[in-house]
Amino acid sequence: MIVYSLCFVLFxxxxxxxxxxxxxxxxxxxxxxxxxxxxxxxxxIGYIQGAEAPIITGHETAVQFVDPLPQAMVLTAxxxxxxTxxxxxxxxxxxxxxxxxxxIRKVNELKG
Amino acid sequence: MNGMSRIVKKVTQLLVSIIFMYGVYIVTHGxxxxxxxxxxxxxxxxxxxxxxxxxxxxxxxLHKEEAGSSASESLSILMVLILAVIGFxxxxxxxxxxxxxxxxxxxxxxxxxxxxxxIFIGMEVAAALLTIFIALVIFKxxxx
Amino acid sequence: MSELVPLxxxxxxxxxxxxxxIGRFVPWFQKSLTLLVLLFLTxxxxxxxxxxxxxxxxxxxxxxxxVEHVPIAIFLVLDGLSGFIVLIIxxxxxxxxxxxxxxxxxxxxxxxxxxxxxxxxxxxxxVALTGDLFNLYVFLEIAVIASYALVAxxxxxxxxxxxxxxxxxxxxxxILILFGVGxxxxxxxxxxxxxxxxxxxxHAGSPTVTFIQVMLVVGFGLKAAxxxxxxxxxxxxxxAPSPISAMLSGVLIKAIGIYALIRLFFNVFTIxxxxxxxxxxxxxxxxxxxxxxALRQWDVKRLFAFSSISQVGYVAMxxxxxxxxxxxxGSQTVASLAIAGGLFHLINHAVFKGLLFxxxxxxxYRINTRNLKEMGNLAQFMPWTASTSFGAxxxxxxxxxxxxxxxxxxIIIAAIKGGFFFLAALAVLVSVLxxxxxxxxxxxxxxxKAHSEDRMKIKDVPFPMAFSMVIMGVLCLIMSLLxxxxxREIILDPAVDVLMKSSAYATTIIGM
Numbered sequence: 001m002i003v004y005s006l007c008f009v010l011f012x013x014x015x016x017x018x019x020x021x022x023x024x025x026x027x028x029x030x031x032x033x034x035x036x037x038x039x040x041x042x043x044x045i046g047y048i049q050g051a052e053a054p055i056i057t058g059h060e061t062a063v064q065f066v067d068p069l070p071q072a073m074v075l076t077a078x079x080x081x082x083x084t085x086x087x088x089x090x091x092x093x094x095x096x097x098x099x100x101x102x103x104i105r106k107v108n109e110l111k112g
Numbered sequence: 113m114n115g116m117s118r119i120v121k122k123v124t125q126l127l128v129s130i131i132f133m134y135g136v137y138i139v140t141h142g143x144x145x146x147x148x149x150x151x152x153x154x155x156x157x158x159x160x161x162x163x164x165x166x167x168x169x170x171x172x173x174l175h176k177e178e179a180g181s182s183a184s185e186s187l188s189i190l191m192v193l194i195l196a197v198i199g200f201x202x203x204x205x206x207x208x209x210x211x212x213x214x215x216x217x218x219x220x221x222x223x224x225x226x227x228x229x230x231i232f233i234g235m236e237v238a239a240a241l242l243t244i245f246i247a248l249v250i251f252k253x254x255x256x
Numbered sequence: 257m258s259e260l261v262p263l264x265x266x267x268x269x270x271x272x273x274x275x276x277x278i279g280r281f282v283p284w285f286q287k288s289l290t291l292l293v294l295l296f297l298t299x300x301x302x303x304x305x306x307x308x309x310x311x312x313x314x315x316x317x318x319x320x321x322x323v324e325h326v327p328i329a330i331f332l333v334l335d336g337l338s339g340f341i342v343l344i345i346x347x348x349x350x351x352x353x354x355x356x357x358x359x360x361x362x363x364x365x366x367x368x369x370x371x372x373x374x375x376x377x378x379x380x381x382x383v384a385l386t387g388d389l390f391n392l393y394v395f396l397e398i399a400v401i402a403s404y405a406l407v408a409x410x411x412x413x414x415x416x417x418x419x420x421x422x423x424x425x426x427x428x429x430x431i432l433i434l435f436g437v438g439x440x441x442x443x444x445x446x447x448x449x450x451x452x453x454x455x456x457x458x459h460a461g462s463p464t465v466t467f468i469q470v471m472l473v474v475g476f477g478l479k480a481a482x483x484x485x486x487x488x489x490x491x492x493x494x495x496a497p498s499p500i501s502a503m504l505s506g507v508l509i510k511a512i513g514i515y516a517l518i519r520l521f522f523n524v525f526t527i528x529x530x531x532x533x534x535x536x537x538x539x540x541x542x543x544x545x546x547x548x549x550a551l552r553q554w555d556v557k558r559l560f561a562f563s564s565i566s567q568v569g570y571v572a573m574x575x576x577x578x579x580x581x582x583x584x585x586g587s588q589t590v591a592s593l594a595i596a597g598g599l600f601h602l603i604n605h606a607v608f609k610g611l612l613f614x615x616x617x618x619x620x621y622r623i624n625t626r627n628l629k630e631m632g633n634l635a636q637f638m639p640w641t642a643s644t645s646f647g648a649x650x651x652x653x654x655x656x657x658x659x660x661x662x663x664x665x666x667i668i669i670a671a672i673k674g675g676f677f678f679l680a681a682l683a684v685l686v687s688v689l690x691x692x693x694x695x696x697x698x699x700x701x702x703x704x705k706a707h708s709e710d711r712m713k714i715k716d717v718p719f720p721m722a723f724s725m726v727i728m729g730v731l732c733l734i735m736s737l738l739x740x741x742x743x744r745e746i747i748l749d750p751a752v753d754v755l756m757k758s759s760a761y762a763t764t765i766i767g768m
Contacts, residue, residue, distance in 0.1 A: 018424065031427045038435050045442045055146065070441065073390050077434060079150055079237075080397045084430070086244045087404050088423050093248065094408070095416045107417050110491040186273045193270050 003044055010037035024092040024102045028085060035081045039074045046070035116166050124166040131159040139234035143223040149230045153237025160242050164249065185239035191232045195225060260300065261315040261332045264342055264381040265395075267293050272374035279367040286370040287357050294350035294377065301343040304334060305747055312764045314387070325766050327448045331387030333765065336750025340599065341384040341515050343747070344606045348506050349377045352499040355614050355724035358717070359499055359621060369409065369497075376402035376503065380511040387765060389437045389447045389524075396433070396512050400426050400479070403508055407496045418491035425488045429478035436471040439464070440524075450765035453524045460526040469531050472520060473538075480513020482572060483542040486565050493564065494557035494626075498617020501557060505564045506610035510602055514568065518575055523754070523761040529583035536576030540679055542569030547689040556616045556626045556701070559693060560609065566686060567605045567652065573679060574598030574667040578755070581674050588756065590673045596752045597666030603747075604659045604735060608651040611728040615645040618717045618725065619701065628697065633706035637714050640722040642702045644729035649694040651732040654687050659735035666739070 014037060017030025046067030054068040092102065099107055135156035142148030216222055271293050279286040304313075316329035334342070353373060360366055379399025386392050404426065408419035441447055443464060444455040459465050474485070481489035493505050521531065546565030553559040578594035581587065618641045619634065620626055635642035651658035654665075664687055671680035716722060737743045754761065 018428070024420065027424060031424065031431075034428070034431050038431055038438065041435070042438045042441075045438060053146070055144075067445075069447070070438075073438075073441075075150060076390070076394060080394065080401075080430075082241075083401050084397070084404075084423065084427055086248075087401060088420070088427070089248065090244075091404075091408055091416055091420050091423065094411055095413075095420060098413050098416060107420070109414055110417055110421075110495075183277060186277045189273045190270065190277070193266065193273070196266075 004041070007037050007041045007044065010034075010040070013037075022104050024095065024104055024107075025089075027104065028088045028092060031088070032081070032085055035077075039077060039081075042070045042074050042077070116168070120166050124162050128159045128162055131162065132156060135159065135234075135238075139230055140227065142230035142234075143226045149233025150237050152230075153234040154241060156234065156238040157241040157245065160238075161245055164245070182239070182243045185236055185243055188232045188235040188239060192229060192236065195228055195232070258313040258315050258334075261313055261334045261385060262317070263300065264297060264334075264346075264385055265332070265378050267297065268374045268378035268381065272371045272378060275367050275371040275374065279370070286367050287353075290353045290370045290374055291350065291357075293374065294346055294353055297346040297377075297381070298343070298350050301339055301346055304339050305343060305750070308336065308339065308746075308750055310336075310750065310753070312761075314765060314768055316768075322766070322768060326446075327451055327765055327768075330391050331448065331450075331765060332385045333387040333449075333761075334385060335754050335761070336752075337515075337519070337599075337754040338384050340603070340747060340751040341511055342381055344603055345377060345380045345384065345507050345511055348503060348606055348610050349373070351724045351728055352502050352610065352614070355502075355617070355721050356497075356499040357720040359497070359617055359721060362621075363409065363497070369406075372402045372406050372409075373500075373503070375399075376406065376508070380507060383512050383516060387449045389440055389449065389452065391447075392516060393430070393434055393437055396479070396516065397430060399508065399512055400430070403500075403504060406500045407492045407504075409497055409500065410495075414491075415495040418488075418495035422488045422492040425478055425485070429475045429485075432471050432475035432478070436468050436475060439468045439471065443468070448765070449519075449524050450762040453526075453759070453762045454766070456524065457526050461528060465525065466528075466530065469521070469525060469528075470534075473517070473531065473534060476513050476517040476520075477538060480509045480517065480568060480572075481565055482513075482538045482569065483545045483565065486542070486546070489565060490558050490561040493561040493613075494555060498557075498613055498620065501560075501617070502610035502613040505561065505613055506606040509564070509568060510571070510606065514571055514575070514602065517572075518755065521579065522758045527579050527583045527758065529580055532576055532579035532583050536573055536580060536676075536679070539569045539572030539574075539576050540682055542566065543573055543686050544569075544682060547686045547693070550693050551689060554628045556619065556628055556697065557613065558626075559628075559697060560612050560616060563652065563690065563693065564605075564609055566690065567601070567609065570664070570667060570683065570686075571598045571602045571605065573683070574601065574670065577667075577671055577674055577676055577679065582756075582758075586674065590670055592752050592756050593666060594670035594674065595755050596748055597663055597670050599751050600666060600738060600748060601660075601663035603738070604651065604663045604732075607728055607731050607735060608648040608660060611644060611648040611725060611732065612652070614721070614725050614728070615641055615648065618721055621717060621721070622714045628700040631701045632704040633702070635702040638716045640716050640725060644725040645702070646698065647729040647732045649698055653691040653694045655691075657736055658732055659738070660732075662736050662739045 011034055014030045014034030017033060018027050021027055021030060046069065048064055048066050051064035051066045054065040095107055096102055101107070135152045135158070138147040138155055139149060139152030142152065221227070271289050275286045275289060313334040315332040317332065318329055320329035322328065353370070356369070360369055363369065376399050379395045379402060382395030383392060383399060386395055404419055404423050407422055408415050437447070440452055440456070443459065444452045446452050446455065456465060478485040489509070493501050496504060517535070521527065542565050546562050546569055550559050550562035550566060553562060574594050575598040578591045578598065581591040581594065616626065618638065619631065622638065623631065625631065647658065651660035654661045664683065668680050668683050671683060738748055
């Protein structure tokens with residue numbers, strides 16, 4: 001149970017970063033931390049105490065395997081997270097070129 | 113961006129081929145061991161990133177490289193799709209049909225089309241990550 | 257026919273990757289391929305709807321058959337509702353792409369534009385067709401990542417800022433959706449819609465299920481820009497190139513927001529009245545606040561963007577009313593009337609809001625401004641733009657005989673029959689607000705005195721732009737037919753049936 005709550009703590013750390021930081025790069029890092037907390041939660045869903053990694057080698061000893069489906073999900077989600085982060089960083093760099101700053105308060109020409 | 117010191121360059125020369133080979137190993141053994149296309153492709157691109165960082169983007173003509181890597185990215189994802197479409201026509205009108213013989217569990221050449229998908233996905237991931245990396249490096253160059 | 261279902265995803269995906277390879281050697285390749293693909297997919301979805309006999313087409317990816325009535329393959333399911341959404345996506349995609357043929361001359365990098373457009377359409381088609389929770393997330397991300405890039409396509413200051421804001425909020429929404437999907441997997445040990453719905457039915461009303469539902473409402477609400485999650489929409493939709501604004505406002509927020517929400521809440525979860533009330537409240541709030549915020553806008557595209565929030569609020573409110581009536585065991589006819597009104601307004605909104613954004617793009621193309629105060633007397637010089645824009649404005653304002661009138665009428669009748677008099681009054685009130693904001697648009701853009709004399713030289717837009725606008729203008733008018741018996745059974749009724757017989761989805765898939 002402690003591990004699950006640590007995931008939640010990590011999620012909150014990321015959210016805190018996104019909400020309070022003003023540097024765009026730090027906002028991106030906050031989002032990445034939130035994503036990773038969810039990935040850890042997904043991996044934990046499939047974990048079974050004392051079970052083996054789900055690989056067929058021909059001479060397995062354990063009777064139980066951990067659930068491989070969340071692992072596949074996490075791999076896919078990592079790829080997607082990579083794409084979003086690359087996109088965000090590219091946009092952040094472009095903004096830096098245009099505005100000369102990473103400060104989100106100074107990038108406010110549009111009014112919500 | 114200029115290159116790094118001579119020590120770094122020499123170590124890079126020594127390490128790059130090993131990293132590259134390890135990436136290829138991960139890709140080709142994707143159906144037997146943990147890893148596969150994405151993990152192996154990410155390791156392969158680590159080798160390229162190391163070269164770019166050590167030697168600096170001045171020494172390499174990166175604008176050309178970017179065009180090449182994005183083209184090979186598109187080509188490899190097209191190959192994955194073509195494999196899927198071949199599966200569609202070979203067996204039972206089903207995409208991603210595994211139409212090759214599956215062989216014996218544990219051997220390198222087994223599991224039908226899965227290793228082929230792994231190889232093309234590895235190429236795709238390596239090319240895509242390299243494109244992203246080069247694009248970010250070029251951004252930095254332009255903004256100077 | 258069920259072998260053809262994956263074509264909706266595979267063909268645009270393949271063309272998205274063919275365009276950067278071949279497009280750089282063959283001029284016109286990117287345009288003609290995109291147009292051909294989207295026209296083909298539109299015809300395919302229409303042919304499904306016209307030959308549909310009420311059966312559900314399901315396609316198992318990889319050919320994995322059900323094991324002891326447990327579905328293990330990833331399903332792509334084409335039923336009435338999916339067919340309806342897929343038709344909207346591809347039809348609007350085709351018209352926007354045709355419009356873009358001359359509009360996109362303003363930008364360089366045409367290959368990237370069409371490749372991203374194809375990618376976005378592949379993602380949205382996937383969302384509309386998929387029968388698997390995680391697959392839904394993957395396709396949703398494909399669509400939104402392409403849309404992030406398209407919003408920032410002009411790489412000017414405003415576009416970059418809007419895209420960054422959109423990405424941060426969209427990223428949080430994606431994380432919440434992934435969390436919800438993970439929680440469902442934790443609870444049911446399955447990702448298939450049908451399988452999950454049978455297991456979730458045993459847990460109906462438990463706190464965990466309510467928690468998951470709240471996560472998903474927030475996540476998809478952020479994607480659909482419902483108030484209070486709307487902050488990104490006006491910036492993103494007004495900064496994108498106009499054909500893309502039409503796609504984003506007309507299709508994207510519905511396909512990945514509203515559609516995903518109603519598919520999950522009708523066919524996967526058991527309908528509970530608490531969540532139904534939440535959706536109705538959010539919808540009504542969006543309707544009113546979006547309308548009020550739109551009134552004071554002078555930037556044409558921002559006005560349309562706020563109006564999108566308001567009109568999507570209508571859709572959500574109608575669907576919510578239907579859910580409340582079903583959850584309370586009320587009359588089936590009232591529920592199906594409300595849902596039919598919501599879906600009808602959804603397709604109407606796709607067409608007229610798409611058309612309005614294309615009109616805004618046409619004005620921007622010729623006189624290079626989006627400010628209403630700098631326009632004036634354009635009706636004299638841009639007859640096609642002015643007349644189609646008049647049709648769209650009348651439709652969104654709900655003037656008979658345009659299609660928008662009938663959908664709003666259905667929603668209001670359903671609200672009154674269901675006993676929601678306050679909501680009905682709100683819907684009428686917002687309709688009046690909508691009329692006033694579009695009267696303002698018409699007056700300042702097309703009929704007022706010209707802002708400056710050098711505007712006298714402009715002429716109307718080139719053929720591809722005018723063609724798309726005229727087709728959509730005609731659609732605004734003839735879509736009123738959708739509500740009349742004879743036509744209604746083809747397009748609207750199958751979609752409503754899927755939602756009304758909410759448990760039939762699961763039994764069909766499991767029975768395969």
